[in-house]
Amino acid sequence: MADTPSKLATPTDLQTNALHGVAEALNASLADAYALYLKTKNFHWHVSGPHFRDYHLMLDDQATQILGVTDAIAERVRKTGGTTLRSIGDIARRQSIKDNDAEFVSADAMLAELRDDNLKLVEGFRVVKEQAEEAKDNATSGIVDEWTDQAEERAWFLFEASRKA
Template sequence: MAENPALATPTDLNRNDTKSVAEALNSALADCFTLYLKTKNFHWHVSGPHFRDYHLLLDDQATQILGVTDAIAERVRKTGNTTLRSIGDIARRQTISDNDADFVAPGDMLAELRDDNLKLVESFRAVKDAAEAAKDNATSGIVDEWTDQAEERAWFLFEASRKG
């Protein structure tokens, strides 16, 4: 992330410290975009007797994930850093794997998304650690909400996949 003076947002935070926060945020952002697209993919391709329930659940979750992306990117900018610029940038940074399979069974979809949301929680915990080390209270505070949302999504996916 080369610093361009035109993008040097004023901040009282140490520039070197915020670079590590921005790196953690950008990694989490790449994972959010990956998880969003995978969730929409599964939403579009789910089938079976629980179609309506899963279709609606996945659409709600995708909407929530997409909503977080802007907040993450704006947080990067508020700290005077730059954020993701392209699909290639996302691909270089993502830690959540894509799923390009022609067919995924509904139960496997839910399990994969549950695990991916828990992986996103790990990314958010790395953001929290970097933010606290940089004394970036705003990022440290806001990432708690994103973590809670990802944990809730994982919980819903777990409960929806249980055999009754």
């Protein structure tokens, strides 16, 4: 039987100590992205009211976009030699975005909560950006800008959709 390595050894020219902060910030953002994804799907499944179709479709589109970012975040952690989330419990321990298990949430409350949560995700991405720049991790610093822009756009759409005529 071949020896199984005890550690994942990913080649990188970046300093391991400096990357630890980047990996931690990325994993916190990844946990928040999963929490936001599931909340967005929850609200997609349970939205009701006069704008049902519009909100239902918008939330599904947003959930798909959020889920798409999760793989990119996790792969960035791995490309720089770190390890990433391993379970739902790991997500729960790291997430700062709160779950919503309420039986009923009005459509207006859903949109407002998701808007605020997307902006909270942006805050986490800003921490990633700071950590990446300190570590001279140009690739992470660059790609997090796109994730930030997407989250800001989602927040904007949620804000505009919730405005009263």
